[in-house]
Amino acid sequence: MMKHMLSLYFIMGSGDCTRDPLTVLDEAIQGGITMFQFREKGKKALTGLEKYRLAEKLFERCKDHNIPFIVNDDVDLALALQADGVHVGQDDEEAARVRDRIGDKYLGVSVHNLAEVRQALAAHADYVGLGPIFPTVSKDDAKQACGLAMIEHIRTYEKHVPLVAIGGITEQTARQVIEAGADGIAVISAICRAEHICEQTKRLYETVMHAKRRG
Numbered sequence: 001m002m003k004h005m006l007s008l009y010f011i012m013g014s015g016d017c018t019r020d021p022l023t024v025l026d027e028a029i030q031g032g033i034t035m036f037q038f039r040e041k042g043k044k045a046l047t048g049l050e051k052y053r054l055a056e057k058l059f060e061r062c063k064d065h066n067i068p069f070i071v072n073d074d075v076d077l078a079l080a081l082q083a084d085g086v087h088v089g090q091d092d093e094e095a096a097r098v099r100d101r102i103g104d105k106y107l108g109v110s111v112h113n114l115a116e117v118r119q120a121l122a123a124h125a126d127y128v129g130l131g132p133i134f135p136t137v138s139k140d141d142a143k144q145a146c147g148l149a150m151i152e153h154i155r156t157y158e159k160h161v162p163l164v165a166i167g168g169i170t171e172q173t174a175r176q177v178i179e180a181g182a183d184g185i186a187v188i189s190a191i192c193r194a195e196h197i198c199e200q201t202k203r204l205y206e207t208v209m210h211a212k213r214r215g
């Protein structure tokens with residue numbers, strides 16, 4: 001279940017879009033995304049009631065199509081919305097404490113190496129987000145790209161951890177990311193910046209699912 005959900009994980013905030021976020025999400029859902037993360041960050045990020053209202057509308061879209069809705073960083077917002085889960089980074093609220101606060105909702109943790117994967121598992125994370133695999137355009141404080149080798153390294157020592165790769169992944173690199181051992185790809189600009197969002201999402205979905213079947 002979790003490994004399927006991670007197949008094509010779309011992440012977006014208002015700052016990632018040139019078009020209306022609701023339209024972007026609608027098209028991405030039509031294209032076949034399997035999970036959605038609301039990530040409202042950066043200098044133009046919405047806050048307070050505006051942020052809550054946008055999250056609520058995006059969550060409605062996901063509910064209508066049975067797409068899990070995950071909130072990035074903001075545990076209070078996730079609890080207020082009764083979202084399906086939370087995603088936290090190494091510099092956010094301690095994963096073990098988040099797990100206590102959210103009960104059995106989904107908990108995702110950003111990781112960059114094997115030690116951080118094991119810490120996330122100790123905190124009973126449901127999945128880990130490994131990256132950035134390639135240089136990314138979507139995060140201005142991203143760490144050094146860790147490459148496909150880190151996916152292979154982690155998969156060698158933690159064969160079963162649900163793992164989604166993130167960072168600069170495109171239609172051209174999705175297959176090798178899955179072949180390296182990821183259960184899915186997480187994308188922001190590959191969908192947000194596409195000329196035809198639904199078609200681009202369909203191509204990403206088909207590429208990932210084909211590579212997963214071959215695995």
Ligand SMILES: C=C1C=NC(C(F)(F)F)=NC1=N
Pocket residue numbers: 009011037039072087089108109110111128129130131164165166186
């Ligand atoms: C920094 C991040 C790393 N990974 C992920 C995810 F893909 F969801 F696992 N989301 C983030 N916001």
Ligand SMILES: [Mg+2]
Pocket residue numbers: 072073087088089090091092
């Ligand atoms: Mg964070």
